[in-house]
Amino acid sequence: MIHEYRKTLKNYAIGLLWLLGLLWPLLGIHPDGTLSFDRTFTTWLYIAAGSFLCLLIYILNKSGLLRPVGNALSAPREKASRLIGAVPVWVWIGALLAAACLYPLFTGRYAQDVATNVLIYICLGLGLNIVVGLAGMLDLGYIAFYGVGAYTYALLNLHYGLSFWICLPIAAALACIAGCIIGYPTLRMRGDYLAIVTLGFGEIVRIILNNWMTLTNGPNGLLGIKPPSIYVPSFEAGFSFELLYIKKLQYLYYIALGLAILTITAVRRLNHSRIGRAWESIREDETAAELMGVNTFILKLLAYAMGALFAGLAGAFFCARMRFVSPESFTFIESAMVLSMVVLGGMASIPGIMLGAAALIVLPEVFREFETYRMLAFGLAMVVMMLFRPAGLIPAKRMGTRSEDREG
Numbered sequence: 001m002i003h004e005y006r007k008t009l010k011n012y013a014i015g016l017l018w019l020l021g022l023l024w025p026l027l028g029i030h031p032d033g034t035l036s037f038d039r040t041f042t043t044w045l046y047i048a049a050g051s052f053l054c055l056l057i058y059i060l061n062k063s064g065l066l067r068p069v070g071n072a073l074s075a076p077r078e079k080a081s082r083l084i085g086a087v088p089v090w091v092w093i094g095a096l097l098a099a100a101c102l103y104p105l106f107t108g109r110y111a112q113d114v115a116t117n118v119l120i121y122i123c124l125g126l127g128l129n130i131v132v133g134l135a136g137m138l139d140l141g142y143i144a145f146y147g148v149g150a151y152t153y154a155l156l157n158l159h160y161g162l163s164f165w166i167c168l169p170i171a172a173a174l175a176c177i178a179g180c181i182i183g184y185p186t187l188r189m190r191g192d193y194l195a196i197v198t199l200g201f202g203e204i205v206r207i208i209l210n211n212w213m214t215l216t217n218g219p220n221g222l223l224g225i226k227p228p229s230i231y232v233p234s235f236e237a238g239f240s241f242e243l244l245y246i247k248k249l250q251y252l253y254y255i256a257l258g259l260a261i262l263t264i265t266a267v268r269r270l271n272h273s274r275i276g277r278a279w280e281s282i283r284e285d286e287t288a289a290e291l292m293g294v295n296t297f298i299l300k301l302l303a304y305a306m307g308a309l310f311a312g313l314a315g316a317f318f319c320a321r322m323r324f325v326s327p328e329s330f331t332f333i334e335s336a337m338v339l340s341m342v343v344l345g346g347m348a349s350i351p352g353i354m355l356g357a358a359a360l361i362v363l364p365e366v367f368r369e370f371e372t373y374r375m376l377a378f379g380l381a382m383v384v385m386m387l388f389r390p391a392g393l394i395p396a397k398r399m400g401t402r403s404e405d406r407e408g
């Protein structure tokens with residue numbers, strides 16, 4: 001068995017040596033200029049021991065020695081899956097919604113803040129899912145529409161005093177228009193060329209926000225933005241309505257939850273509509289879809305605009321929640337993070353993207369104590385995911401059956 005897996009063990013040894021060379025600059029070079037090796041070697045030994053255990057399990061599984069264990073666990077697993085499948089979907093959705101509504105009542109400010117971030121990124125991930133997951137277009141500048149929505153609310157609120165609820169649809173509409181303007185000259189391209197051009201347009205938007213001092217105040221950002229507000233009845237001097245600003249994080253969480261539910265419902269309806277089927281046909285084979293009568297350019301432009309619309313909604317809420325906005329919030333790394341959520345969760349899979357957003361926001365907070373290793377662990381987790389579950393955590397279910405599936 002060792003001879004059969006000699007190549008695997010060789011690659012594993014090379015990887016460990018590469019990891020040792022990567023860890024030493026991180027842990028062995030200190031700010032005062034001194035060098036050490038003991039901490040690096042200790043950390044490397046822990047990682048090597050854990051990874052060797054995983055490799056041993058992988059080799060035993062491939063050789064068939066763990067098949068009796070798998071057979072023993074298959075019966076309980078099948079029974080559990082049957083029990084879960086027997087419960088109607090609406091019951092699971094209702095339970096999840098009830099848990100989401102009760103969440104702020106049993107958690108503190110920190111947990112509510114993390115959950116609000118997750119909901120914002122769910123909106124962003126599902127918006128990008130329309131472009132990447134359904135229509136099959138790689139977009140690396142998606143965060144630009146997030147910035148358009150945020151700055152739309154900031155400028156309208158500061159200069160014209162418009163409330164959050166009035167600016168929310170305006171921000172979504174302007175982000176949608178920006179998506180059409182950016183998408184019209186770029187969507188005639190495909191593949192890597194489209195990715196490079198969208199990356200360029202995303203950077204152009206950020207640089208404009210950073211340099212247009214008279215409008216956006218440049219890198220200093222815009223301060224003094226009002227949070228969302230509501231009118232409540234007051235009976236102090238007769239019947240009247242009093243304006244209250246929603247500043248508590250608990251109530252802002254519920255607004256983010258409402259936007260996330262709106263986004264999930266809209267994306268699901270789009271996915272199961274004729275337009276969603278047309279997007280999927282473009283994703284599978286654009287040339288064949290065009291030959292079958294699908295107006296590929298218009299539908300790709302529509303996908304780009306709809307994705308931008310949901311990013312505009314998330315951007316307006318982000319601005320109202322933070323009460324401050326600056327170009328540093330809309331860098332390329334944010335686009336890469338949202339794209340990672342879509343790929344990690346499963347392209348075109350709504351539950352998968354929700355799980356991917358939760359994983360990439362919550363796990364770094366859980367491991368905040370290991371700040372030095374967080375990004376290293378993040379990269380390693382993405383590599384492992386792409387090796388063992390390339391379709392994502394919850395892959396999208398194919399709608400309908402193909403001829404090769406029936407023949408097989």
